[in-house]
Amino acid sequence: MAFLHKTPRTTPPPEGRTGVLLINLGTPDDTGYFSVRRYLSEFLSDRRVIESPPLIWQPILQGIILTKRPFASGANYARIWDRDENASPLRVYTRRQAEGLAARLKADGVPVEWGMRYGRPSVAKALESLMDQGCDRIVSIALYPQYSATTTATANDQLFRALMRLRRQPAVLTVPSFPDHPAFIRALETSVQDTLAELSFKPQQIVASFHGLPKTCIEKGDTYRDECERTIAGLRKALGLSEAQMPLTFQSRFGPLEWIQPYTAPFVKALPAQGITKIAVIMPGFMTDCIETLDEIGNELREEFMEAGGEEFALVPCLNDSKGAIDLLEELSRSALAGFQRG
Ligand SMILES: C=CC1=C(C)c2cc3[nH]c(cc4nc(cc5[nH]c(cc1n2)c(C)c5CCC(=O)O)C(CCC(=O)O)=C4C)c(C)c3C=C
Numbered sequence: 001m002a003f004l005h006k007t008p009r010t011t012p013p014p015e016g017r018t019g020v021l022l023i024n025l026g027t028p029d030d031t032g033y034f035s036v037r038r039y040l041s042e043f044l045s046d047r048r049v050i051e052s053p054p055l056i057w058q059p060i061l062q063g064i065i066l067t068k069r070p071f072a073s074g075a076n077y078a079r080i081w082d083r084d085e086n087a088s089p090l091r092v093y094t095r096r097q098a099e100g101l102a103a104r105l106k107a108d109g110v111p112v113e114w115g116m117r118y119g120r121p122s123v124a125k126a127l128e129s130l131m132d133q134g135c136d137r138i139v140s141i142a143l144y145p146q147y148s149a150t151t152t153a154t155a156n157d158q159l160f161r162a163l164m165r166l167r168r169q170p171a172v173l174t175v176p177s178f179p180d181h182p183a184f185i186r187a188l189e190t191s192v193q194d195t196l197a198e199l200s201f202k203p204q205q206i207v208a209s210f211h212g213l214p215k216t217c218i219e220k221g222d223t224y225r226d227e228c229e230r231t232i233a234g235l236r237k238a239l240g241l242s243e244a245q246m247p248l249t250f251q252s253r254f255g256p257l258e259w260i261q262p263y264t265a266p267f268v269k270a271l272p273a274q275g276i277t278k279i280a281v282i283m284p285g286f287m288t289d290c291i292e293t294l295d296e297i298g299n300e301l302r303e304e305f306m307e308a309g310g311e312e313f314a315l316v317p318c319l320n321d322s323k324g325a326i327d328l329l330e331e332l333s334r335s336a337l338a339g340f341q342r343g
């Protein structure tokens with residue numbers, strides 16, 4: 001790899017300066033075939049995500065999968081696209097989270113930037129911008145409440161890859177996952193209460209749906225499932241709900257492997273036959289709404305539930321740019337900043 005040995009334009013002050021970097025997954029630039037293909041190709045070529053040897057996986061990916069899937073995924077993205085911002089919701093809300101956090105940290109002289117693991121804006125650019133603002137320390141927050149090697153670790157990898165190309169490296173603190181951080185549970189609790197207050201019906205169940213993961217990842221030591229359990233235990237406790245009132249499920253299967261169970265779609269489709277026809281769905285594994293929440297759950301699952309005899313279906317929005325989300329990011333940042341101060 002060519003080393004760039006970039007030197008930031010601003011010299012850090014003698015007492016040092018810390019910046020905050022938010023990293024999210026990434027999303028296509030538009031809904032067209034080539035943009036979606038580029039995004040999926042980068043995402044699904046990540047060996048943290050698909051662990052099969054590239055010699056076996058790449059022909060399958062570049063052949064069958066990337067010939068067909070970008071058409072279907074592009075059409076799904078088109079259904080949820082933010083037309084005002086001409087961007088995917090994941091990008092819009094990630095930017096707003098960064099802006100919200102920046103406003104909270106401005107008086108402390110702490111700049112905030114955001115970057116994507118896959119696609120634009122890149123983590124390298126965000127890092128460069130923080131260093132050009134005189135930062136010699138970086139607090140990095142991967143925007144995944146529950147740890148997984150497929151998300152948190154690869155976001156960190158991308159940051160370290162960018163650091164590899166710098167002559168003058170900043171010190172870096174990567175914030176751990178926050179599955180049951182009080183500010184996270186508080187934000188989720190508020191989002192449920194706000195949603196319920198607006199509904200014209202009382203859900204018989206609030207189904208929690210997390211992004212799934214191949215079972216083998218857990219068997220090899222990924223702590224994701226346990227962390228999802230911790231989130232949902234915290235939320236049930238905050239809301240005074242039982243396991244039956246707030247069941248835990250996993251959505252978004254990809255490929256032929258077995259993923260962690262129970263799967264959201266079959267679970268929800270079976271509910272009307274059990275007399276449960278009014279539900280709400282919450283997705284506490286996602287910090288921002290995205291194709292997985294708005295389309296897979298908000299469109300596809302809603303339709304399937306209604307076809308199975310469901311009567312009412314509501315979606316609890318992700319934390320997005322809510323006050324609770326910004327409070328959470330501020331608390332995570334401030335704890336990390338305190339640990340980073342010069343002694
Ligand atoms: C093997 C494939 C995948 C693994 C493992 C995986 C883990 C994983 N993903 C998220 C969060 C998101 N995933 C999103 C989209 C998405 N995920 C996969 C595949 C795997 N994810 C694909 C192919 C896609 C693209 C959408 C599609 O074509 O159907 C998104 C939304 C992105 C957006 O632009 O809106 C998020 C967010 C987590 C948390 C996770 C592991 C725990």
Ligand SMILES: [Fe+2]
Nearest residue numbers: 211212252292
């Ligand atoms: Fe995913």
Ligand SMILES: [Fe+2]
Nearest residue numbers: 252291292296
């Ligand atoms: Fe999906």
